[in-house]
Every structure is written in structure tokens, then in C-alpha cells.
Amino acid sequence: MSDYSFGLPPLATPNPCAANAGRGPCSHMCLINHSRSAACACPHLMKLSADKKTCYEMKKFLLYARRSEIRGVDIDNPYFNFITAFTVPDIDDVTVIDFDASEERLYWTDIKTQTIKRAFINGTGLETVISRDIQSIRGLAVDWVSRNLYWISSEFDETQINVARLDGSLKTSIIHGIDKPQCLTAHPVRGKLYWTDGNTINMANMDGSNSKILFQNQKEPVGLSIDYVENKLYWISSGNGTINRCNLDGGNLEVIESMKEELTKATALTIMDKKLWWADHNLAQLGTCSKRDGRNPTVLRNKTSGVVHMKVYDKAAQQGSNSCQLNNGGCSQLCLPTSETTRTCMCTVGYYLQKNRMSCQGIESFLMYSVHEGIRGIPLEPSDKMDALMPISGTSFAVGIDFHAENDTIYWTDMGFNKISRAKRDQTWKEDIITNGLGRVEGIAIDWIAGNIYWTDHGFNLIEVARLNGSFRYVIISQGLDQPRSIAVHPEKGYLFWTEWGQMPCIGKARLDGSEKVVLVSMGIAWPNGISIDYEENKLYWCDARTDKIERIDLETGGNREMVLAGSNVDMFSVAVFGAYIYWSDRAHANGSIRRGHKNDATETITMRTGLGVNLKEVKIFNRVREKGTNVCAKDNGGCQQLCLYRGNSWRTCACAHGSLAEDGVTCRRHEGYLLYSGRTILKSIHLSDEANLNSPIRPYENPHYFKNVIALAFDYNQQRRGTNRIFYSDAHFGNIQLIKDNWEDRQVIVESKYKNLF
Secondary structure: OOOOEOOEOOOOOOOOOOHHHHOOOOOOEEEEOOOOOEEEEOOOOEEEOOOOOOEEEOOEEEEEEEOOEEEEEOOOOOOOEOOOOEEOOOOOOEEEEEEEOOOOEEEEEEOOOOEEEEEEOOOOOOEEEEOOOOEOOOOEEEEOOOOEEEEEEEEOOEEEEEEEEOOOOOOEEEEEEEOOEEEEEEEOOOOEEEEEEOOEEEEEEOOOOOOEEEEOOOOOEEEEEEEOOOOEEEEEEOOOOEEEEEEOOOOOOEEEOOOOOOOOOEEEEEEEOOEEEEEEOOOOEEEEEEOOOOOOOEEEEOOOOOEEEEEEEEHHHOOOOOOOOOHHHHOOOEEEEOOOOOEEEEOOOOEEEOOOOOOEEEOOEEEEEEEOOEEEEEOOOOOOOOOOEEEEOOOOOEEEEEEEHHHOEEEEEEOOOOEEEEEEOOOOOEEEEEOOOOOOEEEEEEEOOOOEEEEEEOOOOEEEEEEOOOOOOEEEEOOOOOOEEEEEEEOOOOEEEEEEOOOOOEEEEEEOOOOOOEEEEOOOOOOEEEEEEEOOOOEEEEEEOOOOEEEEEEOOOOOOOEEEEEOOOOOEEEEEEEOOEEEEEEOOOOOOEEEEEEOOOOOOOEEEEOOOOOOOOOEEEEEOOOOOOOOOOOOHHHHOOOEEEEEEOOEEEEEOOOOEEOOOOOOEEOOOOOEEEEOOOEEEEEOOOOOOOOOOOOOOEEOOOOOOOEEEEEEEOOHHHHOOOEEEEEEOOOOEEEEEEOOOOOOEEEEEOOOOOOO
16 A cells, blocks of 8 residues: 655655564564554564563453453453454354463353353364253353363253363263352362352352352342452342352352442453452443442443453462362362362263272163264163263264273264264263265174174165274175165174165175175065164064064074064164163154063063154163173284184184285285375275275375375385385475375475465
């Protein structure tokens, strides 16, 4: 932009910011003001010192939240944004905020998306930590010492206070029966929680014990806050404009009335040094007053309506220690402080505390079921209406589920995201194991002896197997399948069973390597939806969504076919057998229900859950009893280099997912040639001559850190000399050429371009 005066040439004054790499006299940012002199400025999270040139780090600022934004502003000048504002789409309808200064993260609740999210104060690392059917989220409090997160929400028509680790894992509830919650705050050093419920102020230990009402009739209390320096509890009674404070035990209540004329509809309160910060919705103002007596009110920001919560981000405010700080207090899951020197160990949903009062043990058996939005778990006792599993969320169209009890791991398929995933039962970790090359994957089954996972793909009409971590993916059946759906395995006997929905519906059986493929049932079935094995009595059960029946046969011979249940006006998707009972999902009964009956005659049924919706899919009984037996694949993978597939009678097949089986029958040798091709973010391969071989000659490779937009490939064949080949590829996103071996090691950038994102 140029400045011209009529008839005069532009002024040829020197650029005051030219020196010091464009920073002029400034330490960070140099701006040219209207007099063409240098004006120094600072980036976010920094402040200009008294010399007006040097920026210093400053991580103390005022946080305030409105429904659609979170802002961090300068304490001295609240019109100046101290951090990058969080707005739509990251924010939908925020209600409360808190922070963890040690990791420099902000936490907030969003009632529209029913989530709790967090991000670093520099705006990066946005993630959802809680998203499990929570409604009406109100309070939120960070325990920065014990590294836990507390919040108030409603589940199953009950409002409660919940706690989890800061990453959202190990969730449980500690206080139930709250009526009208509004605020929540915590004192981790003292081990105390405080919250409002209607017009009452309440207190409890942070494990939920010793809950009591401190004050009643507080006339719409808001802004519940703790002065950690003077150990006082503050709140505003928005109904009459008074500021209230008391000792942390509820003693010495003081009512400050000097702000009654100033506050017409207070919505938030926070504390900093010797001042109280307040927000008033009717006045659309933020301001301060004296902490001691509420006098000297000062308006610091106008035209700021709709403030729902405020906090002063200050690392100095989050100090102290408690008995949970070191080694999680010796607790295996949750450590919850109850005083300066005491703590309680607690367990997440589906676990119980052992006799040492520190270690958590998962319950031995429970029923899992899938809905589109995730995986849930309930007790096997019909009268127990509690959860037995911390809900697994974040799915789009979850269908097939199975488990590996020895590793306490749950597996599932997601037809929406087209992937197979797994998670620890306590959800301390979760990962995707198969993310590409899937058609429509529905059923999965775990071989707990060999450590393999099987799945059906009715999009490509395949049955595949891989190791439990998703490696060595291998097609075992690719011919003669017509829409395979449900699947089950009997690892001790070496059998694989599946259902088909195609032109000729059937139930098939094969060995775990795909050999000896036969049809067990082909008559009198239409939509065989679910399949389950009774490992004790060697029976195979299935339900049919068209004939509305549950039937069973001898799993080895296919004989002795019996009807267990015949219904009407039902929509059975899945069946599971455990002990003396069978369990099934019925999407037509009571808006989606799970029912139970005796496995010999299920006419007398018990409904275990109702109202689960029409998206109810598979049921499975998580139990440790199932994982019995052994075979030759149990030890050292049966001697196989890649996959060990048991065929019964002490025989096994070693299979090579990538490469061909060597003469020794156990090791895999590399293919002499293959066709390599790229997607935008992945490198894949196919066979040059054997079109029937659907397995990849080399393992597919995807890494978002290296692959963003691969557009060209070159190949250096030196396998016979060095055992691997070199692959060269260009990535338009990174603007470089990279080199990697075809065992996906020794990646390096060999050409770096200054031109990026050209394609």
C-alpha cells in the first residue's frame, strides 16, 4: 500500500523496522505507526515490558466463556486478546471452563455436543475427552494435583457428579441425586468438592463421602469460586446481588451487600489477588471490586453479554500437594483425595476394589452390546441396572464386537468409518488396527489361542485374518461366499463358522486356515443374522431376522437341529450363549431391547434392557471362562514366521500374508517382483502374475507424518543384493522427494523444495 499526496511524490523515509531481520528495535514484532515510527508488539501469551521494546512471557490472564466462544484477555486491558479465541466450530454451546496450568491446557463443557473438550492455551491439541451419552453438563473442575477431572451431568434421568482421569479414562460417578446443579469447584489440597444445587451450597470429600449442605436459601447462587490463598469460598446470590463468602468448612459466613446496586443479573465470579472479577448479563459488563468489602467497583469491559463462566488462568494458583500426587497414591486406577493426608482408591465402571483397597479387578463376565454410537456393557443379573462397562464412544456405525479376556481388550467393527478397532476395557488406550482396504465389515471373532482376529467382509465377499494388532492381514476364503455376515471361531477345535445372506442363505464351516469348507445349514433360513458357540456343549446357535427364530445344531456334524425360540413381530439381530442362558437383541421390542431365556427353551423370557433404539446391533458375553484350551499355535506362534492357523488334530498351517511360504513350511520369503502404487496417503502393492492372490506382496504403509499427497513413484530394485528395494516418491504437500526401503525402514528426505502445495 502506498501513500500519495496530490502532485507530490511519496515520502522516501526509511523503514524503521528494516533492521534486526524486520524487527527493528523490537524483540519480537515491529509495526509502523501513523507517524512512520516503530511500534513494538508482542505475540499471544507475551507482554510488552516497560521499555516498550522487549516482550516477556506472561501466562496469567482472564478467561471468560460465552455460549459460542472462549476468550483469554489481558488482565490490565480486557479488550486485548491474550490467547487465540476458541470459537465455532470448536465451540458450540459452552457452559463452564477450567484449566490445568502444568500442561497448559484449557478444559470446557459443551452442552450442545454433550462433550467435554480440551486444548492447549496456544490453540493446538484440540481433543474430546468425554463424549459418552452425557446430558445437561453443568459443573467442571480440574484436580491439578491428583490429575483428575470432575463434572456434573445427567445420565439415565439421574444427575450426578462424575470423575475421570484428565484424558477421560477411568470414569465413575461419586455423588447421585442432584436436582438443579449449576456450579462445581474443587480444592485438591484439602480434598474437598463444592457445588450448588438449586439454592443450596454443598460440600463433600472428593470421593463423594461426607456430603452435606452448607447453606440453603441462597437465591440463585452463581460463580462458586475458591480463594486458594486465604482459603475462602465465594459466590454471588444473583437473585439479590449479594456477594457471599465463608470458610472452607462453611463457618464464618459473610454477606457483602455493597455491590447490590451494581449487580442486576450476575452470571460469573472469579478471584485474583485482592480483587473479585464479576460479570453481569443485563449490563453486558465485566468488572472488578475489592475482595475485602466489595467496594470500588470498576467496569473494565462493556458490551460483553452472555458470559457464563470466568477463571483467572494463573499457574501460581495451582500449587500444593496431596496423598495422590506421588505414584497415584498407590491406586491402580483412580486416586481421590479426602483431606490433606488421606485418599480413597476407586475403580472405573465394571471394576471392583480388591481387598488391599488399592487394586482394581474387572468383573468376570458381563453382556456387551453395540449401537451405532459405540459399545456398552450391562451386568448379567437382570435386576442390576448399573453399567458394567465404561461406554466406548466415537464410533459411527459399530456392529461386530468380540473380546480377548486375557488382555482385557475389546474389539469392534465400524461400518461407518470402515475400520476395525480395539480398546482396553478400562479405556486407558484405544487404537485402530485395520484402516484400509475394507468393503463392508460386519462380523469379527477372536482366536485367543493363536492370537488372531477373523472378520467377514460382505462388500468384497471375503473372510480375512490378521494378528490381534492388525499385522499380517491375510485372505483365507475368497471363493464361493455371498454376503458373509456373522462369524465365530472355536480355536481349540480349529473351526471357523459364518453366516451368509446372499442368493442362497447358509451357515458355513471351515478350518481356521479356510480349508475343508462345507455348508452346515442351507434349508429353512433366510437372514441368519447372529451366530454363537456354546463351548461347553459344542452347539452352534443362530438367530434369523426373517423367520424370527433362534435355532441350534451340533457344531461339528451340523446335525440335531433344534428350535430354541420362535417369535412374532420381532427383529432379532444377534444371539449369544453363556452358561444356561441365551441372550439376544430385539430391535422391534420396546424400542430396542436385550432379552434372555433358557438355552434349552427360551419361551419364558426376561427383558434385561429396553429403549436401546433401532440401532441396536450385536450382543456378546465378555467372560474369562471361554478362553480355555490350547493347540500347537499357542507357543511361539507354532514356529510360524507370520501367521499360525490351527486346523485341528494337532495340525497347523503357517501362512504368509506378505511373501510366499518357503520350503521349510514356516518362514516367508519375499516376492521377486510386484506392482507398487500409491494413494494420497498410502503405499500399496499387488501381485504381477497371480491375480487370484488377494494378499499384498509387501505390507501397506501409511504414515500421516510423511504422506499427505503422494503423486509420483520410482523404484530401485536391489533385493537380490541387499534384501530390500528402495522406493522414491514425491509428496506435493511437503514439496519434497523422499526415499524409503520397502520394509518401511530408513526413510529420508533427499530433495527439499521451496515450492509446496502445488497440487
